[in-house]
Amino acid sequence: MTILPSSAARPARRADTDVDVVVIGGGVNGVGVARDASQRGLKVALFERNDLAFGASGNSSGMIHGGLRYLTSDPHVTENSCRDSGHIQAIAPHLLFRIPFLVPFENARHGRILYTLADGFFEAYDKYQPLKRGKPHARLSPDELRRLEPGLHGDLVGGFSFDEWGIDGARLCIANAVDAIERGARVYVGHTVERIERREDTGEVVAVRYRDRVTGEGGRLRTSTVVNATGAWSPITASLAGLPASSSRVRPGKGVHVVFDRRLTNYAIMSKTIDGRQIFVEPWENMSVVGTTDDDFYGDLDQVRATSEEVRYLIQGIARVFPQIHEARAIGTFAGVRPTLYAYGPTEDALSREHQVIDHAAHGAPGLYSMIGGKLASFRLFAQEMTDVLARRFDLGARCVTHTTALPGGDRAVDALALSRRLEIDAVAARRLVYRHGSRALRIEERVRERPREAATVCPCEPVIEAEVRYVLRHELARSVADVARRTRLGLGACGGMRCAARCGQIVAQELSLPPRDGMRQAMEFLSRQAMTRAVALGPEQARQEALAIASVRSELGAPADDGMTAAACEDGDRRSTRPAREPEERAWRDRSS
Amino acid sequence: MARSILVIGAGVAGLAAAWSAARRGARVTVISAGVGETALAGGAVDDVPWEQLERAARLLGSDLPAGDLAPAMRQFAAELGLWDVPQATGVRLATVAGRIRPARGRDRALLDLTPLRRTRVLIPRAARAAWDADALAEALTDEPFARARGLRFLPVDAPVLRFDDERRIADGDLAARHDDPARLSWLLERLRQALDGAGGAGAILLGPWLGARAPRAEALAARLGVPVGEALIGAGSPAGLRFEAARDALLAAIGAPRRHGRVRAVGGGHGGPGEPGEGVAVHVEGEDVPLAADAVILAVGGLAGGGIAYAPPERFAGPDLPARGAAPFALSIEAPVTMGDARGAFGVVSSMQGPELDVIAWPRGERPGALEAVGVRCEGVRAAPGILAAGATLAGRARTVLDAVTTGLRAGAEA
């Protein structure tokens, strides 16, 4: 929904452009628009500076909420959220999994009153649950709570269960991007848009300039329409068109999560932090996730990481209701920045909205739009609203069908057990494969049929087989070990990639025809980056494991983040320039060896 | 009466200390609580971390430097019988991660690439999770050392697995099967066929499968006529099992009994080494009567070996968080020693409240990571009266096998 009047000029598709629409940003909103617009017949190019789902979309809590938060202020939003959650289920059933929640109530001041109020609240939510195949809430006594979740702690007056859905946000982005590609869109990952060119007289968008961040090669693509779907980067992107950052303002809210090596609880459990914020521990895929924080963030958006303080704050909060969290083994953290609407919009309607389309014609830049805010849960609806604007602009009659057309892999169910027997792989591996790829798992099976060796496990923790690694490199735009991890969860399990990063690097190099050493360098980068995200969550149990990991990586690969490999590569080139800087070290080495 | 020395820890540092003390006529007992770093490592025998070695060679524009071994070290290695540590050169090992790396020496089951020139190295394919012969061959062939020496690694189809379960069992279990001479002969035949099939080759590289009680590679190579050996894996190699077997044999040979037990506390040393005193009392978990010895050698390993523990103070905190300032690392044994790293007393307070463990935990180029460097601070190898330390327990030393041997020999001598 636009809050600003759309510009008068409505260019039909023009001959002097290369594509109709350029979408900037490969998060869920960008790929959602790319999919919808391609489906309605527009020629689309999407640029993603890092990797698909690199930003908030791949680092969210992974929940498809029903908009519980809006229940009192605007039940209409809740209804829409629940309905759209139902749509996502219909088009990508393989990607969703149920997350039942428990909300324990402490026997504190007003405990009982709050408890009764909450009961009414959840009862109201029950009305919308059928829209997303959710279950009604249940009112539970302290005993019942403890029976369901023996680890619950504290003096409780009772609690509730309610129902939400979980999703792998990265997989959701990939599925949308792949669908867009299959409908003719061009998707450039690792390409950053550097400038949005506009006509000097009318201010209209005429082209974007972009650069491949790996090769450094630049290019220009002519278009009349640009969609800025860069989430927290949004103000920066607006400035690429010469607009003030305030024209596309978001409140960048950093949120972190701590990941544990297994499912610690049967239910997701809500708790409160020391300052009264709601947080949770949730069983998510085959691990547990604790989240989340919300702090203003004005640092480098390409380098967002959790800090020790944030981890501590979360763990302390969860420990109030679930003290065993202290004994559990944290295996990592991840962090993202929410593109929250800067302030509630000026109109009644925007007051309770989570997202908004800005038409920058109002700022003198016709043809440029920004998508601000949003949720995984409402991405499809948001994309539809944006594409409706585009459809009007291009005079297209085509209506949105993204909610009735299956995403890749979502068209039919695949029997994971039968697949595991056919491929002769572990049942868990097959189940995970089907979760990630839905019916496209059969294409991976096809690969294995032709090359049986590719049934070999690359990552034993997740687990991931070789054929899947090769598949995501060929068909899902992965270009590095980290990209493969984002798509398959390879190396994100308990061992932190220690047993699979190098192997994955070799495969990446093979598939992309890179020198094998490039693959190895990628593996090392991946390992040391993972280590940094893990170190902030180190507990006594993990420290020894971590020390072992360091020793093992040192032994097999060399010191993590060692510059030796790079130095060797450019050794002949600039030997003279590196020499003086290294002299102290040379001396140190001599001393040691004498 | 002979001095009584209690060595805590049965890794390579403890073994070297026991051996060197026993040589000097001491009565030595070794007590250990189980597996340490030595038993987990892959069989590379380094003096300094190998990337440092390579960097130094690059800077000097020379070949890899390899100093002569001290005589005691040479004799220790000879009596242990497990390693090949050439007198004045190093070795080159292929790792399963696809690198060719230098080392000062190796467990004898590992393949040394140093003597090879202008030849092919066969890598048999095997349907095991951590073994991708094709990718490995490609990566190794691309390594600068291989290119300089004209080495080509070639994946070949050779059925080196005999039974179906061997696709899944652990490396150590597969290695143990090759302790059986009949099985080793079976493997020999397969490798011979592979050689014939490929029209000859300069060497054969296998996974870490060649023996659990002793390295079986050399016997195989002698019969085959070309070098055969394992690739190095970073952790969990059967090289650890082979070390334990060799260690127990050596301890038996020097008459030093090894007993199992976890030491809780060490204390009460009055006299310095060589001086008469009441000795040191060692409290073992589950035992009321402490053990007594004239001197104790702490060879309990570092963080990875279990000798040092990480205990952030807020771990046990309730809603009230502890004040800053407590050191998060401690010796797993109560003892009158101080902890630190190469720079001095340890500065990091804890992961969750303070100095950026995320930045310093892991090594970066030159700087060792905090988790590696942390240890007991010593004057040489002396930690406190009657208490010496050796190996990875020591603060700020290179975490390598030969460094552990060096400090172990020294502690054994000084105790």
Ligand SMILES: Cc1cc2nc3c(=O)[nH]c(=O)nc-3n(C[C@H](O)[C@H](O)[C@H](O)COP(=O)(O)OP(=O)(O)OC[C@H]3O[C@@H](n4cnc5c(N)ncnc54)[C@H](O)[C@@H]3O)c2cc1C
């Ligand atoms: C901690 C946290 C928890 C959350 N939990 C949930 C949840 O449980 N449920 C839910 O529904 N929602 C959740 N959200 C919200 C949701 O993740 C986001 O609102 C949503 O993913 C936003 O998507 P996006 O596409 O707008 O932005 P992003 O996913 O951030 O994508 C923006 C992309 O633009 C790229 N980019 C930036 N500049 C350029 C350029 N110049 N050229 C090319 N590309 C560029 C970036 O690399 C990035 O990939 C959570 C968010 C956070 C941070």
Ligand SMILES: Cc1cc2nc3c(=O)[nH]c(=O)nc-3n(C[C@H](O)[C@H](O)[C@H](O)COP(=O)(O)OP(=O)(O)OC[C@H]3O[C@@H](n4cnc5c(N)ncnc54)[C@H](O)[C@@H]3O)c2cc1C
């Ligand atoms: C995965 C890995 C790979 C490695 N790779 C290499 C390599 O390639 N090259 C190289 O040179 N070095 C390598 N190292 C390092 C090398 O193995 C160590 O530096 C060396 O083995 C340290 O030996 P140590 O005897 O000091 O300690 P450890 O071998 O750890 O021995 C410690 C002993 O103390 C015992 N102990 C601990 N606490 C107690 C207690 N309270 N009571 C009684 N006993 C106790 C333990 O049970 C154990 O027996 C690697 C290490 C690891 C972990």
